[in-house]
Amino acid sequence: MPLPETPVGGCEGDAALVEVAWSSIRHGLRYGVPLEVRPFHFESPLQELRASFVTLRIGDKLRGCTGTLEAVRPLVVDVAENAFASAFRDPRFAPLAHDELATLDLHISILDSPxxxxxxxxxxxxxxxxxxxxxxxxxxxxxxxxxxxxxxxxxxxxxxxxxxxxxxxxxxxxxxxxxxxxxxxAVREIEGGGLGDTQTARALS
Missing domain, CATH: 3.30.1490.150 (Hypothetical protein ph0010; domain 2)
Incomplete structure (x- = not known):
């Protein structure tokens, strides 16, 4: 049975985006598809149409980076889709494996209008x-x-x-x-850290 469409955790703002990104990757590992997110469950700024990139690293090595250049969907949806795509659809890498999750670091970039x-x-x-x-x-x-x-x-x-x-x-x-x-x-950067980080681990518990 798929996970809930909106992650549980009560986070807001940047913390909510980090939670959504990690949840979409975990959902992808379990079900092979991105997490479905209902934007109206989130605060107004996360419902705005914005473009984003999600970058994944293991140590100092790139493990995936995918994003959008046009603002065509709500920010929280864009982050969920791009987190999944970075983990499983970046053609430069094999799909993320379960044993890589604990070593992964996540970074979100929110783009201004070009x-x-x-x-x-x-x-x-x-x-x-x-x-x-x-x-x-x-x-x-x-x-x-x-x-x-x-x-x-x-x-x-x-x-x-x-x-x-x-x-x-x-x-x-x-x-x-x-x-x-x-x-x-220009971009606004959000450091999502790894699953071992206290804040992220708490958000995903």
Whole structure:
């Protein structure tokens, strides 16, 4: 029998999002589908249409990262879906196994609305970027890729950041075209910790 559609725990705000994310992963391990969430069971800010990413790590290694760039569903639903997708549908990794759950760390990024960057060259783009702060979306025809602001930790030089994003989109590092569309966005970060953390463990009990 599936778990309840809304996790029990009485959490609000960020704690509720963390609870929902962990519950959706646990639900996925048991039933193979995301947790179904009824947005009206949560406070108003979590019912707003927002885009999010959920990042999973084991130690210092990425274990899954999936999200949305457009705000098309309530935030609490988006987090539940993306937590499940990061654990079980990221094509770079095998689906999460039961014995990995206890070692998993979870991180939620809530995206602001993207801002179009009116730049005519890569040099203008590099000057416009705010290292450590900006997420970046690159679009060229059907190709699309993004880096969250956290990627600046691995690629602190703006040129490296942009070149690797081009490669992620299937373009060459030196590619530039007038049809290239670029957007930046800020995020609000929520550290979900691991299941061993006291607050998270209590929320899921």
């Amino acid at each position: 801002e179009r960057l009116a730049v005519d060259s890569e040099e203008e783009l590099l000057r416009a970027l705010r290292p450590g702060r900006d997420g970046l979306i690159l679009e060229e025809g059907v190709r699309r890729a993004t880096f969250l602001p956290a990627v600046w930790d691995q690629l602190p030089a703006p040129r490296d950041f942009v070149w690797h994003l081009k490669q992620k989109a299937g373009l060459t590092p030196d590619y530039w075209s007038p049809s290239l569309r670029l957007f930046r966005y």
